Amino acid sequence: MGFSDADLAALWLTFRIASITTILLLIIGTPIALWLARTNSRWKGPIGAIVALPLVLPPTVLGFYLLIAMGPNGPIGQITTALGLGTLTFTFWGLVIASVLYSMPFVVQPIQNAIEALGERPLEVAATLRAGPWDSFFTVTLPLARPGFITAAILGFAHTVGEFGVVLMVGGNIPGVTRVISVQIYDHVETMAYSQAHWLSGTMVIFSFVVLTIVYTFNRDRKKSGAGYGL
């Protein structure tokens, strides 16, 4: 006994969503992390709190609001409809957007920590060596904070793989479109297909264990860089 076609479809779908989400999060999360690490603005607190909200909110709450926002009468839904994209609820991209928000803190915080640990000095040195802001970001910040970025990518990916509540609210349970591993496992249990559920669940346990082992090993070697996440 192994994975059924439906299981494989769920695995593939989960992998796609998690990969796209991770890439989007690195692109969106990096400027947010940079800003949070460097700013003295009074908005630092509130913005930091918004980013961290998914850490404490029940996923169903986040999913509920996203469902409303992306629905036909919600602000996001109206924009997407006006653009001719229809509503994003119960679609692949709707799930990606939800995942981006849901996994945001797991990407922003390690990057922010790594950049804060670097301090201003390396960038000042780069500036005295004729490097402009973009130049020094790519040649100094990025390589020096690399452990933070790697931790961020791994945690963002793994956390997206593990989501359930948000998916159920926003994406529902459409095979190949929104039925990710966690939902597939739920289905197996509902239909008493315990051995199928074992296969998928065991895979998830091993996957999560491997990921966390990598992150912890990495952070132990790089403690100085401040890339730790404080899990």
Place this chain on the structure above:
Amino acid sequence: MAFSARLNIAYSDFTLDVDLTIPAKGITAIFGPSGSGKTTLLRAIAGLHPKDLYKNGQGHIQFGDQIWQSDTDFLPTYKRPIGYVFQESSLFEHLSIQQNLDYGQKRIKKPLKPHERDHIIDLLGISHLLTRPADKLSGGERQRVAIARALLLRPRLLLMDEPMASLDFARKSEILRFLERLKTELKIPLIYISHNAEEVTRLADHLIILDQGKLQQQGPIQEVLANHKILNSMSDEPFTLLFGTVITARTDHNLTEVDLGDALIRIPHHEVKKQAEIRLHLYAKDVSIALSRPEQTSVLNIFDCQIDTIEPPTENGQCLIHLCLKNTRIQARVSAYSCAELDLRAGQQVFAQIKAVSIVQ
């Protein structure tokens, strides 16, 4: 060509308010106690402070005819033709020494020619370090690499923030020697922070003295330090800084003769060239006073002086006496007892016996 800076920087608990003009050549030392604003000033020159730190946008920095900062303009650090050496090691840890040196090189319009680079690398004695990672170097080696990295930028102005603060004595004198060679060989103007009087009197041509964010003095070092009050505030042990020219590098008796302008002084032989400009430290504790010219004495240097002023005795019974040797001013420390016994008074003609003098350059 001149460098000028007029700055008003306000932190919540500290204000730097200076207006200074210095020649854009030689070594200028910024001297002052901790918290006097030395680093704040140097960072402002480099453009490292955020713009909103300047009170009412007040800041004007000009290098020759190039304006680095005015009420309307602000040239960012990476566009200023400077080299900056930070107080602590600032090497990029993710790069090798060679890559650290290349980092700035790649970003200037006219990189140095290979022989010019080799000259700087040799000057700082770091050619054997190039392939090593940055974290495998000692403190002195790191600072030398940082200085070389700054020099390779072809800077028109070099800025150094106490580059020797964290080093031990041996490393310090090593770097000091390099700085002296910099001065004579590369001729790049240097603005240098120090709170060490020894270093300053050894290196500086021009002196800026800061206290609590205000400019106390600025000018050529001879002029500023001719004032004993300033000089003595710089060091625990009162001394005079003398400038002279070597007339005889080595006499038959292995002495070096130095012309101080107003007097000729003979010191134990030093490896110096004839006509070399040198600086001497004359500590007040090494100067004693006699009312008549001492004869049959082992003291080599005895000067005809006039007492200018006598300071009141200190708690441990010492008097500091300021003497005029023609236009040169020196100071002597004698016991309050002797001072009273010899009945020393201002205006009196005396003989100053120089027991020891040390060469600083």
